[in-house]
Amino acid sequence: MKPLAIINARLLDPASDYDGPGAVLIADGRIVEVVHGQATHRPEEAEIIDAQGLCLAPGLIDIRVTTGEPGAEPKETLKSAALSAAAGGVTTIVVQPDAEPAVDDPAMVDFIQRRGAALNLVNVRVAGAATQGRDGKRMAEIGLMDEVGALYFTDGDRVIANTRTLMRVMSYAAAFNALIACRPAEPWLSEGAVATSGELASRLGLAGQPAIAERIQLERDLALVEQTGARFLVDQISTEGALEVLARARARGLEVAASASINHLCFNEVDIGDYRTFYRLDPPLRAESDRRALVEALRDGLIDVITSAHTPAPAEDKRRPFAEAAAGAVGLETLLPAALTLHHQEGVDLLDVLRPLTHGPAALLGLEAGVLEADAPADLVLFDPNAPVVIDADALRSKSKNSPFDGRRLQGRVERAFVGGRPVFVRD
C-alpha cells in the first residue's frame, strides 16, 4: 500500500496536548511522522489528502459496546456494530460480555476477536465477564481470558451484589493486574427502577432509583479496592453524589478510573417526560444538576473515559410502555457529534472532549492507539467540527435504531476514518 500523507489538518492530540496545524505521514499501517506547523514538503510517492478545514485526531476508542452476537443477532451483529463504529470515527470497540451465552471463558473471547478481525473494519476487542454466566456468584476465568486478550472484566449492567464475591474477584484479578469494572448501583434501591427518583418520576408514576443508590454502591466498591489493591473502573458514573465520593477517593491517592456515558452528559431526566422509550436508559437519566456535575467532572479530568454505552434494542423491545421497554440506546455513530456539543454548547476545550474518547481509554487499557505520534497505529479520524447535522435514526448503520439523538441537530461530522492506515469510512 502506498504511503499516505494527510496535510493541512488541524491536529488534535490529547496525549501531547497539541492543538494546531500539522500533517501526518502514514506507512505500513503506522504513523511514520507527525509534523507540527505547516508541512514543508509533500512526499512525492505518497497519496495526499488535503484536509484543509478539518480536524485530524486519534480514532475514538469506545470501551462499552453491546452487540447481539452471539445470541441476539437481530439486534446487532459484530459487522453492523463495526460499520456503525467506522462511520462514527470509532476505530476500536470493546465488546461487552453480555452475549448469549455470556463471554466468560477464553474460547468465547477468542471467538469474538477472530470474528471481529475477519471483518477487516475496526479493531474489535473484548471485555470478559467477571463471574461465570454473569451470575454474580462464581468467579470467571479471569487469568485465561486475560491471556487471550480480554481487556478488562465486568458483569456489564449486572451488579455483583454479593460483596464477598466482588472482594474475591478483585483480590484474584490483582494477581494479573487485570482491570475490574463495576456499575455503581445498590441493587435493592435499584430494583424495578426505570427512572431517577424525584418529582418527575413520581408524577409520571414510574418506579424510581434514588441517586443515593449510586453513591452507596460506589462507597462499597472503593472500600474493596482499598482492601484488595485491584485496578478498578467505575462504570457509567451518573450522579453528583458519586462524583464527590470519587473525587475524595482520588484526593487520598486511590487510583480509580471512571467512565461516563455520552447520554448522561447530554440528556437529563426531563427528556423522559413524554414516556419516550429511547430515553429509557440504565442508569436512568438524572437531574440537570447531576448532568452539569458530570460536565464539570469532565472539565476537571475526573472522568477518564466517555463511552457511547451502545446498547442496541430493536423496535419490538422499545415499542412498549416506558417501564416495560428495554433499557439502552445505540450510540456508536453519534458519539463524536454528541461529544462535540460539550465543546460547542458547554465550552469544554476540544482536547478535553477528545481525551476521554482517545488517550484516556487507551492509557487505561494499555492500548498503543489513542495518540498522534510516530510508530503508533494509524487509527485516525478526520472530522469537520462545525458541520451541522440532523440525526436520522433510520439512516444509522446499526441494526437497531434506538437513538435518543433521533431528530436532534448536532454540530460535527465524521469525514473519514482510518484503521491501521486503511480507510474504513469515507463520507460520500
Added chain:
Amino acid sequence: MTQADVTEIDPNRPAPFPRAHFLSAADLNPATATDLLDLADTYATLNRAGAVPLDLMRGRTVVNLFFENSTRTSASFEIAAKRLGAEVVTMPVAASSVKKGETLIDTAVTLNAMRPDVLVVRHAASGAAALLSQKVGCAVVNAGDGRHEHPTQALLDLLTLRRAFGDVTSLTVAICGDVAHSRVARSNVALLQMMGARVRLVGPPTLIPGDADRWGCEVFHDMREGLAGCDVVMMLRLQLERMEGALIPSTREYFRFWGLDREKLAWAAPGAKVMHPGPMNRGVEIDSDVADDLSVSLIQEQVEMGVAARMAVLASLSARTEADQ
C-alpha cells in the same frame, strides 16, 4: 350551580371534549371539568329516574381494552357506553393475545384497523394509555395506567363530592394510605386542587412519595394531625401486590395506625364523609363499620356516580369526534 340549572343541560347535546383523548386529570381545566360535572350530574339524575338509554352514541363502537383485570371499572364503562346507545366490546386482553408475545402496539394497531370510536384502556404500566393514543386514530380514555393516573375516577369522586357538599372549593380532603402506588391519588390531587379544594396526604413515610410535599399538598404521617378538621377522608387501597419488599411491617400494624375506624374518623370535622375507590381491603385500610355506614360513607355513591361520570366523558368525546368530522 343549583339542581335546577343542572337539569337544563341537554343530555343529548354535550359540549365537545377539550382534547382528542382523556389521559390525565391535567387534560381538563376548571371550566371543562365543570361542564363535564354538570353533564354527569344530568346523567346521574336520568339514571336514577330510569330515563335511559339515550341514543347519543348510536352506531359507535367502544372497545374496553383491559390489560389488567378490573371487573368494576370495566363494567362501569360498559354500562355507561350502552346507556348512550354505543356498541361495546370488552376485550379481556390480560388473558389472551398479549400472553402470546404480541406487543401493546401490535394489539392497538390490530384494534385500530377495526375502526372503533373509543378505546378505554387499563394497563399495569404507567404511560401505556398515552403510548396507545399516539398509535390509534380514535379517542383513548385512560382507565388506569400503572401508578400514574386514573382520571375518570377523579372525576367521579369530584361529582360525588359535589352532590354531597354542593361546593367543593372550600373542602379540605385528606387522601390517606398508599399514595405512592396510587393512580387514584395522583389524578385526585390534580383535579381537586384544580377545582380549589385543599388536599392533604396522610400515610406512613414509606407509602408517600418523598417529593409529595412539592405536589402542593400538606403531608402528614400521623392520622390524628392529618385528619384534624378534614371534610372528606378519602381512603386508598393498600396495593400489596405492587409493593416490592417491606413497606409496612404488617397489615395488622397498618390498620392500627392508618386504617380508618370510628375512633380516627372522629378526629375529622363534624359531618366528614368517607370515600374509597374500591375494592376495599376491609380491616386493613378501612373498618366495615365505617365503610357500610351510609350516613358517613359515600362509597356506594361513588360507584353509582362512576357510570354517570363515564357517560359524560364518552358523550363529550363523541361530540368532539362529530365536530371534527
